[in-house]
Amino acid sequence: MPPEPGPLDYRQAGVDIDAGDALVAAIGKSVAATHGPEVLRGLGHFGGFFRIGPVGSGATLVASADGVGTKLKVAVLAGRHHGIGADIVNHCVNDILACGASPLFFLDYFATGSLDPEIGATVINSIAETCKELGVALLGGETAEMPGIYQTGDYDLAGFIVGMVAEDEIVDGSAIQQDDLIFGLPSDGFHTNGYSLVRAALGLNGDVETARERLGSDVAYTAGLTLAEALLQPHRCYLQDVRTLLQLGVIRGMAHVTGGGIPGNVSRVVPEGLTAAIDAGSWSPPPIFEYVTERGHINPEEAFRVFNMGIGFVFVCDPAHARVVRNAAPDAVKIGSVQAGSNGKRVQLLGL
Amino acid sequence: MPPEPGPLDYRQAGVDIDAGDALVAAIGKSVAATHGPEVLRGLGHFGGFFRIGPVGSGATLVASADGVGTKLKVAVLAGRHHGIGADIVNHCVNDILACGASPLFFLDYFATGSLDPEIGATVINSIAETCKELGVALLGGETAEMPGIYQTGDYDLAGFIVGMVAEDEIVDGSAIQQDDLIFGLPSDGFHTNGYSLVRAALGLNGDVETARERLGSDVAYTAGLTLAEALLQPHRCYLQDVRTLLQLGVIRGMAHVTGGGIPGNVSRVVPEGLTAAIDAGSWSPPPIFEYVTERGHINPEEAFRVFNMGIGFVFVCDPAHARVVRNAAPDAVKIGSVQAGSNGKRVQLLGL
Numbered sequence: 001m002p003p004e005p006g007p008l009d010y011r012q013a014g015v016d017i018d019a020g021d022a023l024v025a026a027i028g029k030s031v032a033a034t035h036g037p038e039v040l041r042g043l044g045h046f047g048g049f050f051r052i053g054p055v056g057s058g059a060t061l062v063a064s065a066d067g068v069g070t071k072l073k074v075a076v077l078a079g080r081h082h083g084i085g086a087d088i089v090n091h092c093v094n095d096i097l098a099c100g101a102s103p104l105f106f107l108d109y110f111a112t113g114s115l116d117p118e119i120g121a122t123v124i125n126s127i128a129e130t131c132k133e134l135g136v137a138l139l140g141g142e143t144a145e146m147p148g149i150y151q152t153g154d155y156d157l158a159g160f161i162v163g164m165v166a167e168d169e170i171v172d173g174s175a176i177q178q179d180d181l182i183f184g185l186p187s188d189g190f191h192t193n194g195y196s197l198v199r200a201a202l203g204l205n206g207d208v209e210t211a212r213e214r215l216g217s218d219v220a221y222t223a224g225l226t227l228a229e230a231l232l233q234p235h236r237c238y239l240q241d242v243r244t245l246l247q248l249g250v251i252r253g254m255a256h257v258t259g260g261g262i263p264g265n266v267s268r269v270v271p272e273g274l275t276a277a278i279d280a281g282s283w284s285p286p287p288i289f290e291y292v293t294e295r296g297h298i299n300p301e302e303a304f305r306v307f308n309m310g311i312g313f314v315f316v317c318d319p320a321h322a323r324v325v326r327n328a329a330p331d332a333v334k335i336g337s338v339q340a341g342s343n344g345k346r347v348q349l350l351g352l
Numbered sequence: 353m354p355p356e357p358g359p360l361d362y363r364q365a366g367v368d369i370d371a372g373d374a375l376v377a378a379i380g381k382s383v384a385a386t387h388g389p390e391v392l393r394g395l396g397h398f399g400g401f402f403r404i405g406p407v408g409s410g411a412t413l414v415a416s417a418d419g420v421g422t423k424l425k426v427a428v429l430a431g432r433h434h435g436i437g438a439d440i441v442n443h444c445v446n447d448i449l450a451c452g453a454s455p456l457f458f459l460d461y462f463a464t465g466s467l468d469p470e471i472g473a474t475v476i477n478s479i480a481e482t483c484k485e486l487g488v489a490l491l492g493g494e495t496a497e498m499p500g501i502y503q504t505g506d507y508d509l510a511g512f513i514v515g516m517v518a519e520d521e522i523v524d525g526s527a528i529q530q531d532d533l534i535f536g537l538p539s540d541g542f543h544t545n546g547y548s549l550v551r552a553a554l555g556l557n558g559d560v561e562t563a564r565e566r567l568g569s570d571v572a573y574t575a576g577l578t579l580a581e582a583l584l585q586p587h588r589c590y591l592q593d594v595r596t597l598l599q600l601g602v603i604r605g606m607a608h609v610t611g612g613g614i615p616g617n618v619s620r621v622v623p624e625g626l627t628a629a630i631d632a633g634s635w636s637p638p639p640i641f642e643y644v645t646e647r648g649h650i651n652p653e654e655a656f657r658v659f660n661m662g663i664g665f666v667f668v669c670d671p672a673h674a675r676v677v678r679n680a681a682p683d684a685v686k687i688g689s690v691q692a693g694s695n696g697k698r699v700q701l702l703g704l
Contacts, residue, residue: 013499014465014466014497014499014500015497015499016466016467016497019467019468019469019497020467020469020495020497022469023467023469023472023473023476023495024495026469026470026472026473026477027472027473027476027477027480030476030477030480030481030484031476031480031490033480033484034480034483034484034488034489034490035489035490036487036489038456038489039457039489039491043492047492048457048459048489048491048492049491050456050457050489050491050514052404052411052456052516059404061413061456061457061514063457063459063491063492063512063514064459064492065459065460065461065492065493065494065512066461066494067461067463067494067496067498069496069498070498070499070500070501072498072501073500073501104390104402104404104413105391105400105402105413105415107400107415107416107417107512108417109417109418109419109461109510109512111419111508111510113366114366114368115368115371115372115375116371117371117372117374117375117378118378120375120378120379121375121378121379124375124379124382124383125378125379125382128379128382128383128385128386129382131386132382132385132386135388136386137386137387137388137390137391137400137402138383138386138387139391139400139401139402139415140395140399140400140415140416140417141417142417142418142419142510143372143375143376144419144421144510145366145367145368145371145372145548146419146421146422146424146508146548147365147366147367147422147548148366148422148425148548148551148557149422149424149425149502149503149506149508150501150502151501151503154501156463156498156501156508158461158463158494158496158510160415160417160459160461160512162402162413162415162514164404196497196498196499196500199500205500
């Protein structure tokens with residue numbers, strides 16, 4: 001497999017984060033204008049909050065919408081669709097979990113150019129199986145056949161989840177204090193982010209047969225898996241671990257590490273005047289990350305901005321609870337601490 | 353504009369309803385397996401029901417997911433994106449309204465190959481404006497830039513809505529009785545269904561410049577509008593009319609006329625052993641329907657199976673309430689009545 005010309009970045013791979021930011025800025029006012037007093041916390045969190053119970057402590061619905069991104073392109077090339085259901089459900093569950101909410105129900109949107117009932121059934125049954133395992137009701141969905149929009153074999157998949165939390169149990173990071181500890185939970189590969197850059201780095205966007213051959217080959221880095229298997233590892237679900245920690249009452253803030261990576265997501269929950277100082281040397285990203293970043297000559301800052309780099313979920317605790325955390329979540333790795341001062345950004349990534 | 357070869361049907365236009373049915377059959381069991389006692393009514397309704405309050409009369413959430421379909425292709429060709437937000441919000445609001453629910457909040461999924469922040473903002477601001485008018489919170493959403501999946505300029509848009517209804521106020525058609533009257537509320541054109549057939553019938557799938565020229569020309573049938581304007585009339589919202597009728601307590605069943613047309617949707621709410629006898633001669637479909645069906649040589653059965661044919665929402669009432677209905681919803685047209693016997697299908701379309 002010849003190395004790609006580099007260094008590659010997300011914009012060259014076709015994803016323009018600045019365009020996304022411009023869009024968010026252009027819609028903020030009109031979106032906020034739809035929010036009455038039952039909408040709590042506004043925009044920018046991992047889920048949207050809608051209070052249906054009494055003010056102060058009442059039941060609050062938490063909702064989130066997400067997609068699988070161009071991981072779908074890898075699934076289509078490899079003809080492996082079974083993990084995609086776990087990807088979208090787990091992504092959505094983790095998002096509202098990061099707000100402290102337990103999932104109630106899920107709906108999907110599956111769109112394709114020409115409906116192949118077998119592939120559609122594989123994807124939606126895998127959604128149902130994941131929902132079943134997690135105790136989430138698959139309450140509905142939409143299947144759209146849209147000739148002329150999707151190319152043959154391609155499809156898109158979005159998910160929508162609703163969960164619940166008591167208003168006084170919402171976790172939004174506002175409880176985070178100086179000297180708190182920052183823990184990370186390991187990811188299973190790229191989850192559902194950064195695949196446009198992964199595909200560009202691995203040369204999967206050109207000739208289909210060449211791309212298929214690459215995906216079918218074993219990759220020394222990935223411990224006996226084919227490249228397709230390594231890239232299509234489903235998004236990991238953190239519900240079990242985090243629910244235990246929530247019940248123990250030891251969590252002060254959480255971030256689901258999706259688009260934007262650790263800096264882009266942890267910064268969403270760190271209060272003004274504090275910085276999450278994260279030591280990138282405190283864990284080793286799984287070899288697949290090194291493989292992709294080397295292939296694409298992707299520089300470390302860009303890799304950490306686009307990929308989860310081996311940490312799929314971050315939570316913040318009082319140092320007094322370190323032992324409790326270690327017992328309840330043995331997978332958790334201490335990756336940093338909260339420090340005074342913010343210096344314009346709320347995350348400092350050390351040791352790159 | 354030369355007439356297209358005909359007669360055209362939905363399958364020839366690239367939409368295979370049988371494939372959709374096969375998919376639904378293949379996922380039914382695994383989806384049902386995710387349903388605990390809080391999921392009411394199962395699948396097949398206009399929304400999914402999730403009870404969060406006490407059994408019997410408690411608060412029940414009603415959720416639905418939908419897309420705009422290939423009406424988007426017309427919007428992209430014409431460069432007119434402002435109505436698309438109303439399309440998706442109104443479609444979703446009508447769906448849960450047909451279950452008796454009032455909307456609480458909405459989320460969108462906007463996916464494109466290369467994000468144009470201006471078009472994205474036009475679409476999402478139009479979603480926000482429609483939400484604001486209807487008193488629905490736009491609680492969140494996802495914008496996905498997916499190079500390689502969408503062609504330049506194309507995008508897809510899905511919507512997710514959550515509303516609420518008391519369990520004992522759910523409207524599911526089970527109250528419908530013999531001799532009940534069936535009323536229709538007028539649509540504003542094709543709403544968000546059947547556009548693949550519309551596009552094929554009007555020859556909009558070939559050369560882009562030719563298609564743009566056709567869309568820009570005035571059409572005698574459409575009263576001074578260009579073809580683009582006629583085709584892009586937003587999906588009408590029935591919240592106002594229907595809410596009044598619900599408050600009056602005169603509705604026994606409702607159907608939102610989307611994919612599947614009047615027969616496909618009214619049949620979802622007619623109880624076993626009864627037939628909705630609908631007289632297609634009791635209203636005149638707006639001229640745009642005649643224009644498209646003539647151009648595509650679409651036979652009337654197919655047209656009624658794919659298009660709403662001028663009736664966007666159907667409701668069923670006790671004949672004793674006819675006068676109340678006429679006063680409260682002066683737009684409503686009596687289109688049929690409920691008769692004994694079902695003869696294998698629950699809708700009989702007369703006078704085609």
